[in-house]
Amino acid sequence: MLLGCGDAATEASAQSEGVEREQSEPQAEESTEVAEAEPERDGPDPALMREQPIRCVVPPVPIPRPRACRRNGYPRCKWQMPHATTSRGTYRRWRNTIMEHWWARPALIQVLLASADAFERRYPDQVLAIGDLDAPGPRHATHDNGVDVDLYLLGAMLTENAGRGRYPDNYEGKSGEEVRELRDRVLTLAKILTTCAEGKVRIYYNDEPVVAEYLAWYGEQGFGESPFEAPMVTHNRLHRFHFHMTIAEDLAELPMPEVDHPFAPIRRPPRPGDAPHLSSMSRR
Ligand SMILES: [Zn+2]
Numbered sequence: 579m580l581l582g583c584g585d586a587a588t589e590a591s592a593q594s595e596g597v598e599r600e601q602s603e604p605q606a607e608e609s610t611e612v613a614e615a616e617p618e619r620d621g622p623d624p625a626l627m628r629e630q631p632i633r634c635v636v637p638p639v640p641i642p643r644p645r646a647c648r649r650n651g652y653p654r655c656k657w658q659m660p661h662a663t664t665s666r667g668t669y670r671r672w673r674n675t676i677m678e679h680w681w682a683r684p685a686l687i688q689v690l691l692a693s694a695d696a697f698e699r700r701y702p703d704q705v706l707a708i709g710d711l712d713a714p715g716p717r718h719a720t721h722d723n724g725v726d727v728d729l730y731l732l733g734a735m736l737t738e739n740a741g742r743g744r745y746p747d748n749y750e751g752k753s754g755e756e757v758r759e760l761r762d763r764v765l766t767l768a769k770i771l772t773t774c775a776e777g778k779v780r781i782y783y784n785d786e787p788v789v790a791e792y793l794a795w796y797g798e799q800g801f802g803e804s805p806f807e808a809p810m811v812t813h814n815r816l817h818r819f820h821f822h823m824t825i826a827e828d829l830a831e832l833p834m835p836e837v838d839h840p841f842a843p844i845r846r847p848p849r850p851g852d853a854p855h856l857s858s859m860s861r862r
Pocket of ligand 1: 721726727728821822823
């Protein structure tokens with residue numbers, strides 16, 4: 579199982595809403611369109627936020643879902659990640675991901691929304707791109723059960739998927755301190771995702787120092803036994819420029835803020851042959 583993936587391819591008021599999954603100890607830790615000039619910030623200082631416990635709060639944004647969600651569970655019911663523009667720009671959609679591939683189990687959408695918010699408070703300048711969720715087809719061996727997602731921290735991970743088969747090294751030529759800062763971003767994202775998913779995650783990522791530090795942290799959190807062999811492991815070479823995260827199928831849902839959610843039908847994705855960019859970017 580699990581071969582390819584990836585694509586060769588704030589202030590949601592921490593005070594209000596149901597704060598739910600919270601990190602057990604102080605610890606800390608992404609965006610949308612390009613980081614603009616001066617994003618207006620009215621929240622606490624990001625550097626201070628990094629020292630604070632992670633709070634997972636689903637922000638009050640409308641989340642599209644089909645009417646079938648009234649009576650059915652997955653797969654008839656899936657939620658769609660909201661357009662980045664309706665989510666204050668805490669994330670953007672990965673360039674090779676189409677809207678038809680942005681649906682998944684409700685719990686995964688909640689984890690992603692809460693995590694993007696928590697990350698953005700800590701690294702407002704860092705672009706977080708969210709790629710394929712359910713995207714069955716030739717590009718993935720998984721991404722077909724509502725629990726998988728690909729995440730990209732542009733410029734901060736080991737390498738960049740720059741397109742056209744180019745994968746420049748993001749750490750080459752940087753000082754130890756600069757690399758440390760970039761790794762902190764990656765670790766912070768992993769910790770937030772994990773906290774918001776109550777430890778029930780498995781992340782594929784190939785940077786050994788990050789894996790080791792993350793596993794040590796995980797062991798200190800009291801999450802209990804992971805439903806996976808390990809919460810973070812290295813995998814094939816695609817996992818140098820993104821996280822492939824899988825959450826447990828039985829992950830409980832987070833509390834939801836009061837918001838009117840729009841009904842939208844789940845549309846079938848075009849066949850790869852009908853969408854040039856989908857077939858050309860296929861991973862093995
Ligand atoms: Zn993946």
